[in-house]
Amino acid sequence: MAICTLAASCAACASQSDVPPAKTTTKEANSSKAAAGKAAGNPFDLERELRSELDNLRKLRFVGMDEGPVPDFELRTSSGVELDSAKLVGHEPFVVFFFATWCELCERKLESVQRALEQVGPMRMIPVSVDGPETWPAVAGYLKAVGVREPVVRGTEHPSFTLAYNPFATVPLLVIVGRNGGLVDYQLGLESEHEGRLVSSLRLAKTIGPLAKPSAELPPTDDAQ
Numbered sequence: 540m541a542i543c544t545l546a547a548s549c550a551a552c553a554s555q556s557d558v559p560p561a562k563t564t565t566k567e568a569n570s571s572k573a574a575a576g577k578a579a580g581n582p583f584d585l586e587r588e589l590r591s592e593l594d595n596l597r598k599l600r601f602v603g604m605d606e607g608p609v610p611d612f613e614l615r616t617s618s619g620v621e622l623d624s625a626k627l628v629g630h631e632p633f634v635v636f637f638f639a640t641w642c643e644l645c646e647r648k649l650e651s652v653q654r655a656l657e658q659v660g661p662m663r664m665i666p667v668s669v670d671g672p673e674t675w676p677a678v679a680g681y682l683k684a685v686g687v688r689e690p691v692v693r694g695t696e697h698p699s700f701t702l703a704y705n706p707f708a709t710v711p712l713l714v715i716v717g718r719n720g721g722l723v724d725y726q727l728g729l730e731s732e733h734e735g736r737l738v739s740s741l742r743l744a745k746t747i748g749p750l751a752k753p754s755a756e757l758p759p760t761d762d763a764q
Contacts, residue, residue, distance in 0.1 A: 602704050608720030608750065610703040614665070616690035617679075622665060629720035632744035633663035637694065637705050637712040640674050640681045644729040648711035649685045651729075655737040662741060667701070669694045669710055715740050717747040 600610040608629055614622040627633055636652065638645040656662060668678045668691050678691055694701045705712050707727060715724040724740035726733045 600703060601706050602714060603722045603725050606721070606751065609714075609716050609722055610700075612697070612700045612703070614692050614697055614700060616692050618690045620690045622692070627663070628716065630718070631663060632718045632723075632741075633665060633716050634741075634744075635665045635667060635704055635714040635716070637667045637669060637701075637710050639669045639710050640677045641670070642710045645711040646681075646685055648713065648729050648733075649687060651734050651737060652713065653686055655734070655741055658738050659741040659745070662744070664689045665692060667692045667694045667705075669701070669705075669708075671695070715744050717744040719747050719750050721747070721750050723747065 602609050609624075611624045611628070612622070613624070616622065634652065636649065638649065652664075656664075664687065666682060666687055666689055668675065670678055670693075675693070682688075682691060694705075704714055709727050711727075711729060713724070713726040713733075714722070715726075717723045723744045724736070726737075
């Protein structure tokens with residue numbers, strides 16, 4: 540189900556993936572320069588850096604590409620609030636919303652989500668901004684204007700999370716995660732049919748049953764005995 544939903548969403552919204560590439564923050568740039576300088580002086584440091592990056596890539600999972608729970612994450616909001624998937628995934632439903640202040644469709648999408656939540660009831664939202672350093676100062680005012688009170692996550696500070704949940708680098712992007720930890724809906728861009736299924740997807744996220752157990756946990760068959 541998750542794979543089909545993701546594939547269908549990608550096909551429907553491919554035309555809206557024209558998003559400027561994420562810009563590197565000053566903190567990231569300085570960190571990269573420092574790492575490069577350190578590696579240039581010691582080839583063993585460079586090898587460790589490369590091995591670490593390869594290890595992270597091997598562990599990377601993309602949301603919706605299997606029937607298991609959504610990928611793990613550890614996030615820190617701009618106000619310092621810690622968001623740990625170990626305390627969220629499989630415990631409560633939530634939505635992740637990728638946006639940018641320069642995105643014309645994002646405000647309309649956020650308003651659509653707010654209307655749906657008014658019908659369904661409150662649910663945790665994780666707003667994730669992909670704004671670069673030039674527009675980041677406008678994020679707080681932007682969210683306040685559209686009625687979003689949840690603390691915002693700066694996407695550029697969490698590249699692995701951003702890649703796992705938004706591999707297409709597209710905004711607006713809405714990821715709805717069920718209380719069982721599985722993907723319920725994945726909406727790229729702004730399509731008329733999205734709003735029609737939004738309420739039902741949010742309701743399903745609150746009521747969906749447990750994920751199916753892996754086949755390895757099933758009792759052995761007669762052939763296996």
